[in-house]
Amino acid sequence: MSEDIKTRPINYLNCTFGDMHEGEQLNFVCLDTTCKEMGLICPVCRSQKHAKHKVIPLKIFLADISINVNGKQNQNSIDQLLTQLDQVRAKLLSSLKETVQKMVLQIKLLEDQINLSHKNTRQRLLEQNQTQMNFPQIFQQILNSQYKNVDQLKQDVRKIIDNVSQQQAGKIEIDFKPQRLFDQYQKASQESIAQFNQLLGQFKSSIYKISKPIEKFTLPLQAQNSTNYTFSSVLKSPSINIIEQKNAHQTTNQNSENRFILIEPQILESCKIGIKITNLSNFIGIGIAYKNVLLGKNMKFDHQNLGHGSYMISSNAHTWSHSKKEENMIQKSFTFTTGDIIIVEINLENKILKFTCKNKPNDNQATILTFDNPDNDDIHFCINMCSSGEKVEILDDLE
Template identity: 25%
Template sequence: MNILKQNQTQETQQETICKIHNLEFIAVDLDLSDKSQIQFFCGKCLVEKINNNKMTTIQQSKERIIQIKIQQKEIKTKETQARLNYYKNILDQMMDFKQSIIDSLDKMQKQIQKYICSIQKEKQELQDYDQQSNYFDDLKQLSELYSQEQQKSSKLDEDTTFINEMQRQFELLFNCSEYFSTIDTFKNTKEIINDVMENNIIELIPLQTIKYDSKTPSLSRICNIHKKEIIMINMESQNKKIEDRFVCVDCISENSQVKYSTIENVNKQWKEYNEESDKIIKEYKKESKVKKQDLMNQLAQMRKNYNKKLNEISDKVISEQFLSIDKQKQPNQIKKISIQTLDDEQLLKDLKQLIEKEKEKVQLNQTVTNYKNKDSIFSKEIEFHLESLKQYDLQDIQQSLDILKGISVEKNLILQLSEIIQQMQKSGQKDENHKNQNNFINEFLEFIDQAKKISIILQNIEVKSNDDKINKSEQQPKSKQQSLLNILKEYQNIFDNNNQQLQKYCNIQQMENDLIKLTETIRNLEIDKTNEINLLQKSFDQQLIQLNDKLELKQKEYKNVKEQYDQATQENINLKNQYEQDKRLLITKSEDEQKKLKQDFNQKLNQKDSQIQEALRKFDQINKDNLEQEKIKKMELEKIQQYNKSLTFSNTNKHNYCSVSEGGKLVAEVGNDHWCFCVCEQAIPKTGKIQYAFQIICEQQLFVGIGFRDIMKQKNFYDCYNVGTYLIQENGYTYSHHNKDIHGKELSFKFKNNDIIIIEVSIEDKYIKWTRQNNPQLSFVQLGIDTSQELYPCVGLYKQAKIKILDCSLV
């Protein structure tokens, strides 16, 4: 019998437990309009029945919380790293911009200082110049002044040009590559922030559907014909409207020949399609971002190269202009002095030049030639810089176009070189005269670079040789010099012609290379297009075969599910009958348990009443004790208040440089160079705890605390912080009469003007405590103070410091 009862109880327990979720039934479906059996539900079944992602069980909510916390942590980590990166980029760019401004200002400062030095030197020469009074020379200068219509200073004109150039350079401070790179960095940072904000989104995970659920998945749509749930979709038929592709059970039975896809399969395909689309979009965004970043870097480099070259040209022009100032000094000096002031060597040299002037005008022509040669060197250098700037622009533009087309710089250079080599080989096969064309071009390019350098060097040598010839009074004949100039001019013309022909040849080569590149890219694109079409066709055929196989499997599963459903409805009827019997037993059992609980509750209630009475008695006793303690505290508070009201600084127990005023409440140091101490009149009581407060009126250097009046008196109240006192200083250092471990160390808090320091002392407990009124958490305590003698409140002052006694009740 016992075995039978156990088996029956086990069967009843199994019938009241959900077979899907292994939980007890808590609800039943009373609507039997479209069902043949009664349905029972557990907690999870009810949540799934509601079919709302905002409704969930406690366990599922815990799992969701864990997943969302993981997502939040990942998003926060990525966001923090992104913020750190773009702020570092902004800082680096700003530092570069700052350094560029500093370099430009330093350069301008050096140029201005150079001008100032030359002007000061000229001023010194004017002061040292010995003005000789020669009436005829003065009369000649006067006549020259009257003969000129308007007096103009060439130096002032040069200063105007120089100031204009300085103004232009100053205006270019905010037109440099670093400035625009900084602006671009700010704009790029905004885009990064928007990108992070768009991507940092928490994905709310929907409830996981149970794979072994007996119910067939359906859409929240109703068939327009049969008014039943949509359980499958027609994915195979061609030329059919989207609305007609949704089918219910009756539609499937009417068109059994058509292959349908279940909701699960379509959902799976939809997820795979979305994942693939997201992957393609992310890859495209990544490639686009890299391309844009490369283009930004290329634009920044172009701007930097352009500004660098312009600055070099500007510096060259300014330096050449500055040198012209020194060149004009010599002719100006010749106008101002006479031959009487010249030394012997200079006199002979100038007379020789004057004699030859009437014959061949050697000196005048040679000087003009010298200036022209120097100007030609200068113009050649400027032309060289401008030509290189042009080449930089062409190269940068080509690289920018390559970045937009997605062609790397290295690949482009390799293609160009390979095409040039192939064309040279072809031309070498057609014409025997071009066999050594490769070596010739390389040697010719090196020859051009060397020729540019040699031409500049030769011109510099020519200028220097001319200066030497002038200094040596034309030791070499004029014919050799003229022939050398003619040779150099012929060499320069040959060089210019060769350079122009080479540039034309390079441009033709570049156009041919671009045409070959375009044809190759078109051919590659057509090949890629055909390959992609073939791959898509193959993948589509494979997916079609897979869908057909899955559809057959689902039809078999549907038959099995229908049989299981019929069996489950019969089991539910049996469970309902058993549930009614168990319900009656539970009701009778619960009534008996309630009676027993009521008796136990009455017993416990009586016990609680007695405990409450005992607690009330103890509470009354505690109130009496509290009242007595409050009376004691009031007495101590009145004692402290009386002590504070009567506390004053002593007019006798103080240093001579301490001045007491305001009825003994204020003390000030008037000596300005001594550590002066002052003691209060009232001693600290032997019993109880007292408090008093000092306000810092003028904080220079000072101490506050307590001390032994007799010991301080022996030192004449001077420098008493080493012995006989317990003090803290405004800089946080502490001083102790007996404890050397804390004496002279920075252990306390710091204070300043208008701070209020509250001092608490207990002779019985042997301690002193300092607290700052505007920050009570800042405090310092010295324990175990010496109480063998009477202690007094005291202060130490230095350099006109001031301290005032306050009433603690008002603080």
């Protein structure tokens, strides 16, 4: 097969870049894995952009590949690999299910404890109140020796003891304070809620660490960026300037007007993008937007109302949602500032947006937002800049 390729003429296609590339054949292959234009190139491409890259003729590339394919085609049956892949998935899901079941059991025990503590505290409050109301009668009955039942007498005296204090040595005082009991219970509850919030943070951190090893296998293959994203010269506020297609600059201070710029092309498949904060003065938002909704609002950021057309995180740790009140204008993300690189990943199938800060992986957890399918609208990555001097840059290299 290899010898056949070496002697077979190949009908090379022409390069499509035009200008000096016009009529040049795509007869070389760039093998440099760091090159964004890795693959078929022409001689002019090789000279202009790939001079320092590993480049070989297409025919040699095919001949060498054929030797390897023929030598390994009998190794590891695909059926066996697929079976093993299914087994790994089943093991992962089994571990996840077992963990969830154990967590549910512990949560149920905690729920029972919360309900029991509420019931007991409520009963004690009622008993204290009843004892306070009955104390004069109990006191007189004891003084007048009216008790005939010893057990009842002991029980009533115990109720009195539960409501006395000895703040001064040798002096006993009645201390009916249901409010104090309630305050103690409320303080304990607030401490528990604080622990809940702390555990939630630890849980998110743990989930992130668990998912990180298989994260790169989560999105479809096409999500590994091959798209050349650029700032739109049309779909933008007039106060935002573009420099060499990859840099956007807000030139004036804005309130809610003139703050958006969209990135082209539109999003048609699961993918991700990297945005570097070149300069932050006040507020920068990053995410996705519905083109027609924003155009209908003249690119205004109508942030206080749902239906504003965007799903974003912002530098002040807020999230913004076109359709979900519980995710709009809420402080639930992470902060970012000048020099930070924000990675935005969109999964169209599951309608999930994921935001991470590339250069600070240990300082924040990923922020997840969900979005709805737009009605006859296009989805674009977007930037929202509030103040004069704010700048962002689209990064080609996400690694």
